[in-house]
Amino acid sequence: MTELRSGLYNAKLPPAGQRNALREGHVPVAVYGLGKMGLPLAAVYARVTGDVVGVDINDDVVRTVNDGECHVAKEPGLPELVAEQVERGALRATTDSVAAAETAVVHVIIVPTPLSDDREPDLAAFEAVLDSIATGLSAGDMVVVECTVPPGTSRELVVPYLEAKSGVTRDEFGVAFCPERTSSGRALQDITESYPKIVGGVDAESTRVASLIYSEITANEVIEMSDATTAEAVKLFEGVYRDVNIALANELARARDDLGIDVREAIDAANTQPYCNIHAPGAGVGGHCIPWYPYFITSRVSAEMPLLLTARDVNDSMPTFTADKLRDELARTGRDIEGATVAVLGVTYRPGVAETRATPAAGVIDRLREHGASVLAVDPMLDDDVVASFGATPVALADLTSHALDGVVVVTPHEEFDDIEWAAFDDLVVVDGRGTLGEIGHSVYVIGGGPRP
Numbered sequence: 001m002t003e004l005r006s007g008l009y010n011a012k013l014p015p016a017g018q019r020n021a022l023r024e025g026h027v028p029v030a031v032y033g034l035g036k037m038g039l040p041l042a043a044v045y046a047r048v049t050g051d052v053v054g055v056d057i058n059d060d061v062v063r064t065v066n067d068g069e070c071h072v073a074k075e076p077g078l079p080e081l082v083a084e085q086v087e088r089g090a091l092r093a094t095t096d097s098v099a100a101a102e103t104a105v106v107h108v109i110i111v112p113t114p115l116s117d118d119r120e121p122d123l124a125a126f127e128a129v130l131d132s133i134a135t136g137l138s139a140g141d142m143v144v145v146e147c148t149v150p151p152g153t154s155r156e157l158v159v160p161y162l163e164a165k166s167g168v169t170r171d172e173f174g175v176a177f178c179p180e181r182t183s184s185g186r187a188l189q190d191i192t193e194s195y196p197k198i199v200g201g202v203d204a205e206s207t208r209v210a211s212l213i214y215s216e217i218t219a220n221e222v223i224e225m226s227d228a229t230t231a232e233a234v235k236l237f238e239g240v241y242r243d244v245n246i247a248l249a250n251e252l253a254r255a256r257d258d259l260g261i262d263v264r265e266a267i268d269a270a271n272t273q274p275y276c277n278i279h280a281p282g283a284g285v286g287g288h289c290i291p292w293y294p295y296f297i298t299s300r301v302s303a304e305m306p307l308l309l310t311a312r313d314v315n316d317s318m319p320t321f322t323a324d325k326l327r328d329e330l331a332r333t334g335r336d337i338e339g340a341t342v343a344v345l346g347v348t349y350r351p352g353v354a355e356t357r358a359t360p361a362a363g364v365i366d367r368l369r370e371h372g373a374s375v376l377a378v379d380p381m382l383d384d385d386v387v388a389s390f391g392a393t394p395v396a397l398a399d400l401t402s403h404a405l406d407g408v409v410v411v412t413p414h415e416e417f418d419d420i421e422w423a424a425f426d427d428l429v430v431v432d433g434r435g436t437l438g439e440i441g442h443s444v445y446v447i448g449g450g451p452r453p
């Protein structure tokens with residue numbers, strides 16, 4: 001295979017030949033980061049190109065993948081696809097990022113780009129990958145950034161970094177930002193067909209190569225942006241739109257008691273007009289995307305951006321609002337939250353996804369404890385030690401009814417909660433953050449909806 005290795009950037013082959021080389025296993029691909037998004041992406045690349053090495057710093061992840069197994073839960077079709085691609089020799093994994101970089105022509109980066117405590121994008125993992133790529137970079141290689149980065153990163157960080165450390169000159173390798181527009185639980189579908197793929201290169205040739213690659217990966221349209229920075233902005237704009245919109249829904253939900261209406265009902269009806277698309281209120285906004293991306297923009301822009309920051313403040317205030325609502329509802333029924341036993345349902349930030357970064361459950365638990373409640377927490381997606389790390393006592397769902405509870409806060413409605421035997425409890429006070437509970441025979445306050453009979 002090595003003698004047939006085909007570069008793509010400024011390649012001698014005509015485009016049709018490049019496409020064939022890509023399909024026939026002559027374009028080795030390295031995917032750096034085999035997490036919830038990286039593993040599905042690597043598996044799809046393997047199906048298309050037949051030659052992918054996945055790189056991860058986690059030995060367990062690498063071992064699992066090489067065994068043809070899938071460490072990412074609740075991702076339809078992924079265990080089968082990983083098994084199939086490993087079996088046919090199209091996908092393997094390694095911790096040796098430099099060796100992977102030396103063999104690869106296409107380098108796909110999909111590692112975490114979190115927010116630091118001082119609200120700056122933390123590009124440490126990203127830069128570690130760039131170091132490895134620089135060591136193995138060859139003329140004709142293409143670097144594809146899929147993980148979310150601040151605007152300007154491809155042009156101002158990736159290109160100069162690789163050029164300075166690799167010895168390969170600027171006109172010999174390509175760089176494009178091609179954002180992951182995928183949600184956990186439907187990754188394969190999203191990667192291969194759900195939405196148009198956005199690609200933006202640091203130059204026209206990079207955009208051309210990225211477009212060629214992704215026209216093989218997705219059955220959907222490939223949209224070529226004018227440059228990489230615009231593509232980086234697209235991903236961030238999607239996130240801040242949702243953050244600001246959810247903040248609007250949350251602010252309206254906070255006004256519910258004064259208005260004396262069901263704000264959710266009003267939102268649903270308002271949204272029947274095509275220019276209105278107000279999102280749903282809740283106990284807060286979590287995960288490693290929406291709550292972080294506003295700072296990816298504000299950290300790179302000198303202009304004031306009060307709307308983005310106010311939206312963040314509103315959404316960050318919702319866990320406290322939610323816990324305080326339980327305190328008020330308990331008081332309304334003559335009970336004191338101090339000394340009460342309260343269960344938090346759902347510690348992950350989203351139903352069905354084992355992800356706790358920036359979860360609103362953390363703020364809810366903290367506030368309930370500040371009020372003097374004894375806090376239990378149930379999450380079928382998480383191990384007990386993870387739940388305990390948030391300061392709550394972990395309880396198995398099957399054991400919930402054996403506890404004498406005064407209150408419940410539904411933060412994240414996993415489908416497993418549909419089976420709770422609510423009748424087993426005496427006179428509960430429940431705050432439903434997402435409005436998913438039906439008639440359960442207890443006093444329920446829905447965030448935005450208000451008290452249910």
Ligand SMILES: NC(=O)c1ccc[n+]([C@@H]2O[C@H](COP(=O)([O-])OP(=O)(O)OC[C@H]3O[C@@H](n4cnc5c(N)ncnc54)[C@H](O)[C@@H]3O)[C@@H](O)[C@H]2O)c1
Nearest residue numbers: 033034035036037038056057058112113125128147148180
């Ligand atoms: N999860 C989502 O819904 C989603 C959606 C859109 C975009 N994204 C983007 O994708 C990125 C990755 O998301 P994810 O959900 O796959 O994260 P994840 O935390 O599930 O996985 C990240 C993986 O990268 C590995 N890793 C960390 N540092 C590494 C390094 N230096 N070299 C190689 N591997 C390394 C980790 O061990 C882990 O397996 C996010 O940071 C975000 O920018 C995620």
